[in-house]
Amino acid sequence: xxxKAATKSDKTERTSxxxxxSVTKIGNLTKDPExxxxxxxxxxxxxxxxxxxxxxxxxxxGEQVTEFYEVTAFGEVAEHAAECLEKGMRVVVIGRAExxxxxxxxxxxxxxxxxxxxxxxxxxxWATVRVERVARSSxxxxxxxxxxxxxxxxx
Numbered sequence: 001x002x003x004k005a006a007t008k009s010d011k012t013e014r015t016s017x018x019x020x021x022s023v024t025k026i027g028n029l030t031k032d033p034e035x036x037x038x039x040x041x042x043x044x045x046x047x048x049x050x051x052x053x054x055x056x057x058x059x060x061x062g063e064q065v066t067e068f069y070e071v072t073a074f075g076e077v078a079e080h081a082a083e084c085l086e087k088g089m090r091v092v093v094i095g096r097a098e099x100x101x102x103x104x105x106x107x108x109x110x111x112x113x114x115x116x117x118x119x120x121x122x123x124x125x126w127a128t129v130r131v132e133r134v135a136r137s138s139x140x141x142x143x144x145x146x147x148x149x150x151x152x153x154x155x
Contacts, residue, residue, distance in 0.1 A: 016114075019097040025069065025115060026123055027051035029089050033073075033082040045078035047071050047085070049093060049115070071095070073117040080134070081120045090123040 030048030037043055049071050055063040071093055073081055085091060095117035104110050122129045 014100055014102040016098050016100045019099055021096055023095065023097040023115065025049060025051050025093045027069075027091065027093075029085060029087050029091060030068070032087050033078070033085055035078060035082045042074060043078055044072055044074045045082050047073075047081065049091070067113065069093075070112055070114045071117050071120065072114060073120055076134075077117060077120055081117075085120070085122065090126060092119070092121050092123050093117050094119040 027049045030050050033045040033047040035043065035045050047070075049069040050066050051069065052064045052066045054060050055065050073095075093115055095115045098114045098116060100112045100114060102110050
């Protein structure tokens with residue numbers, strides 16, 4: 001499924017394709033999350049994610065291969081990520097995997113791997129966290145999913 005989008009910063013045509021509707025990636029943040037507002041007023045954040053795996057399956061002590069992703073989160077997930085996550089933290093990201101294709105100024109083909117995140121959370125493998133619940137506002141949504149109707153506690 002490919003979609004076309006033109007950006008304001010350049011006249012280059014960009015195409016996006018959905019690679020998988022649901023992926024889970026565990027890796028380290030390559031920069032602090034940055035909060036921004038889209039042209040239509042939507043709150044979002046972007047952060048880099050480095051995911052390493054062994055070059056030889058199962059050989060975690062040997063040579064590693066690292067893949068880089070741009071993670072985009074919206075609304076409350078974006079706000080909470082920017083508030084509590086920072087560069088270098090190990091995180092778990094769940095979302096939709098996409099690839100964006102374009103040509104740079106020299107005419108070379110470029111690709112960005114992106115995850116549109118539904119969930120972003122610190123990994124507890126080598127760290128601890130203290131969870132602080134936030135009050136939900138009426139009519140709140142997370143990535144287009146209505147959460148106001150869900151009055152039950154998660155446990």
